[in-house]
Amino acid sequence: MALTEAPKRSFRLSQLIHDTRYRSITIQVVTLALLALAVFWLGRNAAVNLQALGLTPNFRFLSNRSGYDISQSLIAYDASMTHGRAAIVGILNTLLVAGLGCVTATVLGVLAGVLRLSKNLVVSRLMAVYVEGFRNVPLLLWIVLIYAVMTESTPQPRDFREGGTASMLFGDSMAITNRGVYIPSPVWSDGAGVLIVVAILAIAGAIFYRRFARKRLFDTGQLLPMVWPALLIAIVPTVLAYFVMGRPVGLSYPELGGFNFQGGIQISNPLMALWVALSLYTGTFIAEIVRAGILAVSKGQTEAAFALGLRPNRTMNLVILPQAMRVIIPPLISQYLNLTKNSSLAIAVGYPDVKATLGGITLNQTGRALEAMLLMGLFYLVISLLIAFVMNLVNNRMKLQER
Amino acid sequence: MTGKSASLTFVRTEMIPASEPPLSEKGAIKWVRENLFSSWLNAILTLLSIWVVWSVVSHLFPWFANSVWVADNLSECRAIRDATVGPDASSACFAVITDRWQQLLFGFYPREAYWRPVLALALLLVGILPLLFTAMPRKLLLVLPVLPFALFWLLWGGSIWTPVAAALGFVVAGLVFRLLSPVGGLSLGVPAAVIAAAAFWLYAAGPLAGALQDLLPIGIEYIDSKKFGGFTLSLIIGVAGISLSLPLGVVLALGRKSDMMIVNMLSTAFIEIIRGVPLIVWLFTAQLILGYFLPPGTTFDLTLRVIIMVTLFSAAYIAEVVRGGLAALPKGQYEAADSLGLDYWKSMRLIILPQALKISIPGIVNTFIGLFKDTTLVVFIGLFDPIGFTNAIRASTDWNGVYWELYVFIGLMFFIFCFAMGRYSMYLERKLQRENR
Known part of the structure; x- marks a missing residue:
């Protein structure tokens, strides 16, 4: 058998371009070479420029005394502490407003998304106006507008005095002033620890009961009531413990003293404006996601569930929602990420977030632009990679199990 | 038989005409009942929404209706409001827009050059319309390649030869690609075209534009x-x-x-x-x-x-x-x-x-x-x-x-x-x- 072998031809240079086997290698080598060249060029420029300015990049400035005050801080901080600590204060403030915003934006978004699908024309049109109105106008505009309203249209603390023009809300527990919103703060006294332990145990008990009821349903087919016993288990012991321990947790109400309110928690205007604007703005995007998710479940699913004899609320819980969730959750998580990144607009209203401390005052005082921007970029990058990681986990868990 | 029919006191022989549905089951009332007040929750939501709409409109309408459009400053605005509708009325002061719209x-x-951005916007719209709607005349697509250079020149101004020289770079790249791609395919043609264009822009475009400007000075005021x-x-x-x-x-x-x-x-x-x-x-x-x-x-x-x-x-x-x-x-x-x-x-x-x-x-x-x-x-x-x-x-x-x-x-x-x-x-x-x- 004389098989004609393909003539062996020696390697020619033109194969690097014309032969698909070699071409991809050529392209990659060229890309890599260009990249190396660009990095070298940028690096050399940076070295020359930094030398001319007499700067050597290092992070020692983080342990120097900062010398500036921060108007809002979740941890102990004053001007005698370091730039590093100021950066952490900023990071915590960013996370605070992002966390608050995510919660309220979700509530608003789910409400608006569900209501926009309502058959009630007045309600659905109102929600459409809200969604279209807020998401087609820049977030920055909402932030500065709400901040302007908060500082210019709200009463001054002295208007709350006897005979003044303003009054407190919710039975003298909340005051909206041009210096911020005052709300009651919890006061922990002796025995509060016991109360917290009891509360945690009660919630654990409720979860355990639900597990037990579900297992029993799957094993024997007996359906135990789920909702109200779980609620009872969670609430009753906590309430009992509250009175047995002699009301260890109270509320401290803000009171007008001198020129300002004392006691309670002050939510500063920048935080308030940022929080409200972020929630309203991101809420519209979440509303659209929720609406799309519910619409994505085909009508046949509802009809099939009805044909099986499921009641409407069970159809919603067991058939529609689990399928809608698969569509809703991934974009929802990326909206949380967007909200966190958008919180960097805090500088518009002077909220002390990480951009204002590390990327603002610290940067200007020390002149360490390169290092400060690098650290700040890394912080946001870590947050977004973390959220992306969580999203991948969720996606994998919720993926359709096909064959 | 007769006895049975005698016991029947009444037999209807003709159909009754179909009666009108009750008032609550037709027209607007039915629609309102079924859509807006079908349940307690729905009724509450409807009332709440109507209240929201009413409170927004009732605030916005007088604010807008009483608005002042011509004034030099806010206190003048307020004075005009006090004179016309009274000091407590809500009134918008759109005079700030009529006063400062140029800046916004x-x-x-420069004020005398406002026609340039306006013309640029109009050109842009003409240029992208055929891209957006297929019903537009296809010939308008020819505007598209010229558009970026025209917009640049209109907005920044200066010599007309600068954008022309920049556009020539693309022509050079196109020619090089035409020449080389039959020989070496895409993988030779594209890099060669990029290099040719870059070289043209770096070394030839500036002098060329300068020479042409000397030869035939056409230009509008440069705006930074x-x-x-x-x-x-x-x-x-x-x-x-x-x-x-x-x-x-x-x-x-x-x-x-x-x-x-x-x-x-x-x-x-x-x-x-x-x-x-x-x-x-x-x-x-x-x-x-x-x-x-x-x-x-x-x-x-x-x-x-x-x-x-x-x-x-x-x-x-x-x-x-x-x-x-x-x-x-x-x-x-x-x-x-x-x-x-x-x-x-x-x-x-x-x-x-x-x-x-x-x-x-x-x-x-x-x-x-x-x-x-x-x-x-x-x-x-x-x-x-x-x-x-x-x-x-x-x-x-x-x-x-x-x-x-x-x-x-x-x-x-x-x-x-x-x-x-x-x-x-x-x-x-x-x-x-x-x-x-």
Whole structure:
């Protein structure tokens, strides 16, 4: 058998371009070479420029005394502490407003998304106006507008005095002033620890009961009531413990003293404006996601569930929602990420977030632009990679199990 | 028989005419009952919504109806209100807009040159209309290649030969590609064309433009980027960013799906790093530390830096959207393109991308809308976009205390553009829908 072998031809240079086997290698080598060249060029420029300015990049400035005050801080901080600590204060403030915003934006978004699908024309049109109105106008505009309203249209603390023009809300527990919103703060006294332990145990008990009821349903087919016993288990012991321990947790109400309110928690205007604007703005995007998710479940699913004899609320819980969730959750998580990144607009209203401390005052005082921007970029990058990681986990868990 | 029929006292022999449905079961009342008050919850929601609408309208209407349109400052506005409708009435002071609209729309652009941005906007609309609606005359598409250079010249001004020389660079690249691609294919033609164009711009374009200007001086007044501002600036950054980021985003998406490891890794790293950090941080990077990485002594227009950063930022987002579109295509489409013997670029251009881009339209347009809204962020690095001007106006003694009027005006301008883009994407989606007829 004389098989004609393909003539062996020696390697020619033109194969690097014309032969698909070699071409991809050529392209990659060229890309890599260009990249190396660009990095070298940028690096050399940076070295020359930094030398001319007499700067050597290092992070020692983080342990120097900062010398500036921060108007809002979740941890102990004053001007005698370091730039590093100021950066952490900023990071915590960013996370605070992002966390608050995510919660309220979700509530608003789910409400608006569900209501926009309502058959009630007045309600659905109102929600459409809200969604279209807020998401087609820049977030920055909402932030500065709400901040302007908060500082210019709200009463001054002295208007709350006897005979003044303003009054407190919710039975003298909340005051909206041009210096911020005052709300009651919890006061922990002796025995509060016991109360917290009891509360945690009660919630654990409720979860355990639900597990037990579900297992029993799957094993024997007996359906135990789920909702109200779980609620009872969670609430009753906590309430009992509250009175047995002699009301260890109270509320401290803000009171007008001198020129300002004392006691309670002050939510500063920048935080308030940022929080409200972020929630309203991101809420519209979440509303659209929720609406799309519910619409994505085909009508046949509802009809099939009805044909099986499921009641409407069970159809919603067991058939529609689990399928809608698969569509809703991934974009929802990326909206949380967007909200966190958008919180960097805090500088518009002077909220002390990480951009204002590390990327603002610290940067200007020390002149360490390169290092400060690098650290700040890394912080946001870590947050977004973390959220992306969580999203991948969720996606994998919720993926359709096909064959 | 007779006995039985006698016991029947009454038998109806004709049908009763169908009676009208009860009042509560027809017309508007039925509709209201079924839609607005079908349950307790629904009734509460309806009443609540009506209350919200009423309270907004009842505040807005007098505010708008009593508005003052001509005044020199806020106290004059208030005086006019006091004289006409009384001191307690709510009244808008739109005089601030009639007083300062030039700044809000054109920034510090010279007043006698306002026709230039206006003409540029009109040209832009004429240029993109045939792209947006297939019903437009196809000949208008010929405007498109000239458009960027014409817009640049109208807005910045200077000698007409500068944009002409820049355009010649593309002609040179096209010629080189024509010459070399029959010999060496795409992989020789494209790099050669890029190098030829770069060499032309670096070494030949400047002298050529200068010589032509000496020969035939045509030009309009040069206007520096520092004078740009207001809504014009937002539109310039937005339009430039949108038109540049789409091709870049598509290339990045293809890079991320590529089999070539290095290309893939580079694209992925670029996309993730750009997306992971807020735009503000990138803008500050452009302002503060980009200079470190350029040769000493380079100065480089801040507006241009912003356009580059905004473009890169939204390109990364578009890349992710397009990647979703590419992933959503059935594998059979890729295999069919391969089995037809199409090479990579042909299969992408003819088979894959048209379908993938169609799926990605809503996401791409949403990214564009986001980009356009994000142009307001340039206020933080010292450019005067509309919000930057509101800060300046509110800080002036004349208009200290005005905010609703300004923000309503700016918000409305952004709303019109963004809403139109959103509606257009819905229209396009419906038009391109092929399945589920």
